[in-house]
Amino acid sequence: MAKKREPLNRRAYLKAAGASGVALTTLAGCLEDAGNGDDDADAGNGNGDDTDDGNGDDASDEDTGNGDDTEDNQIIAGTAPGFEPFEMTRDGELVGFDIDHLEAVVEETDYELVEWEEYEFDSLIPALENERIDVIAAAMTITEEREESIAFSDPYYSADQSVLVETGAGFEPESLEDLEGSQVGAQSGTTGEGIVQDELIDEGLIEDDDYTSYDNYVYAIQDLERGLIDAIIIDEPVGNSFQDDHEVEVAFTYETDEQYGLGIRQGDDDLQAALNEGIAAVEESSEYDEITQEWFGE
Known part of the structure; x- marks a missing residue:
């Protein structure tokens, strides 16, 4: 509390x-x-x-x-x-x-x-x-x-989704298709997790074992900075905020036109x-x- x-x-x-x-x-x-x-x-x-x-x-x-x-x-x-x-x-x-x-x-x-x-x-x-x-x-x-x-x-509030990668890791995806075979993370219950399931796992781009679900995006960011995962799918304004304070960067934005x-x-x-x-x-x-x-x- x-x-x-x-x-x-x-x-x-x-x-x-x-x-x-x-x-x-x-x-x-x-x-x-x-x-x-x-x-x-x-x-x-x-x-x-x-x-x-x-x-x-x-x-x-x-x-x-x-x-x-x-x-x-x-x-x-x-x-x-x-x-x-x-x-x-x-x-x-x-x-x-x-x-x-x-x-x-x-x-x-x-x-x-x-x-x-x-x-x-x-x-x-x-x-x-x-x-x-x-x-x-x-x-x-x-x-x-x-x-x-x-x-x-x-x-x-209106927002899209962003894909975050580790700064300087050399991984520079430009679309969801570029995440094929990657280790991807998102927060449980979020739009990002839904995109992982619907657009990556269900489409055969990654396996279930390639996805890590987190209780909190802070933990996902920590794993991304450590190189334990390759990318995170996250709400655009939140991704921009993490980009300012951590060794991560927005690789591309995935338009969803979602509303809070x-x-x-x-x-x-x-x-x-x-x-x-x-x-x-x-x-x-x-x-x-x-x-x-x-x-x-x-």
């Missing part, structure tokens, strides 16, 4: 200091008093089988479904650090584009973001379905397969509508550009 944090204080500081100059090590952590989860109070934003937006005025641990809206507007967010610059841990603090963006979006709603939980990427959807978290903010691509399990907000959305439980219509309104409000203001400039320099 990330450290305790005060999201609203962070946003006020960002606006006061300007997005490009804020010291981000003060931004992260979690509050432990969320009224949500398996054994906490129901947040009343679509969790459970019989709850709605009208439960709980006494911070109790019971699913009463009555009272005013003391707790029913509190939400817990889940993310997967190690995906620079969207979400990562610096000096024990949870920071990144998705962290700043979700906090800005929620501030435009009647909801209160009270806690961040950290998971491996492929554990986020189960955590959402099991009501341990209320929203996923983890550069998650909107796909038909995922929409069978969860709902998504409107898109908030915030993950929400199916049937949580009120929260979904509120987040969509918040996304639109942030994009229409200068804040989206400020957050983008802060993390991507664009």
